[in-house]
Amino acid sequence: MTIHREGYPTLALVTTLLGIINFAIWQLLPDNNIVQNIVLIVSIILFFIVLQFFRNPTVVVPTNPNHVLAPCDGKVVVIEETIEEEYFKTPRRQVSIFMSPINVHVNRNPISGVVRYCKYHAGKYLVAWHPKSSTENERTSIVIQHEKGAEVLMRQIAGALARRICWYVNEKQIVKQGEEFGFIKFGSRVDLYLPLDAKISVKIDDITKAGVTVVAELS
Numbered sequence: 001m002t003i004h005r006e007g008y009p010t011l012a013l014v015t016t017l018l019g020i021i022n023f024a025i026w027q028l029l030p031d032n033n034i035v036q037n038i039v040l041i042v043s044i045i046l047f048f049i050v051l052q053f054f055r056n057p058t059v060v061v062p063t064n065p066n067h068v069l070a071p072c073d074g075k076v077v078v079i080e081e082t083i084e085e086e087y088f089k090t091p092r093r094q095v096s097i098f099m100s101p102i103n104v105h106v107n108r109n110p111i112s113g114v115v116r117y118c119k120y121h122a123g124k125y126l127v128a129w130h131p132k133s134s135t136e137n138e139r140t141s142i143v144i145q146h147e148k149g150a151e152v153l154m155r156q157i158a159g160a161l162a163r164r165i166c167w168y169v170n171e172k173q174i175v176k177q178g179e180e181f182g183f184i185k186f187g188s189r190v191d192l193y194l195p196l197d198a199k200i201s202v203k204i205d206d207i208t209k210a211g212v213t214v215v216a217e218l219s
Helices: 007-030 033-053
Strands: 068-069 074-084 090-097 104-108 113-121 139-145 151-158 165-167 180-184 190-192 214-217
Touching: 007 033, 033 090, 074 190, 090 214, 113 165, 139 165, 139 180, 151 165, 190 214
Parallel strands: none
Antiparallel strands: 068 214, 074 090, 090 190, 104 180, 113 139, 139 151, 151 190, 165 180
16 A cells, blocks of 8 residues: 555645644643643544545556456446537447545546547536536546547546546557556546447446446447
């Protein structure tokens, strides 16, 4: 288990603020050990809550060219046929995975292939399960083309708590299944838009693990 690189600035800020608060309490209430201890305990708890947001466990990826793996840890909240308006502009199978604040927030490539499209959109911060969050929230859309020609779009969507989406791929880049492509701070959602003939392997409320859970099979 390691700490993700996106966590170091946040952890440094939290540590500094908590240190200042504790120092101020010790200076203002030098003889009140009860208050000092309470503030210290709360500070430690808060630090470890923030720390767990940025954990980055080692993942053994069961690579398979016919499989679409989960791009994130979380719970499946949407499985439906819809028209993807940004890139395909045609009907696709949508699978959405909600990431709670206690999930690992590393995002991984669902398939191997070439990045054909990558675009960031500024936006709102509706709760991640809101129907309009996919089109109105801060988000990044990334399309990977499989070696057999099929294209999969994954959309990182900021939630009510998330205020920063990170991605590490660019157009024309070759990526490998299961490798990290991004990170969303705190809580959010990732949508997958798959070909209509993809066989969905998950159900609503299923729990997914990034780079491990098989979400669908490509024809």
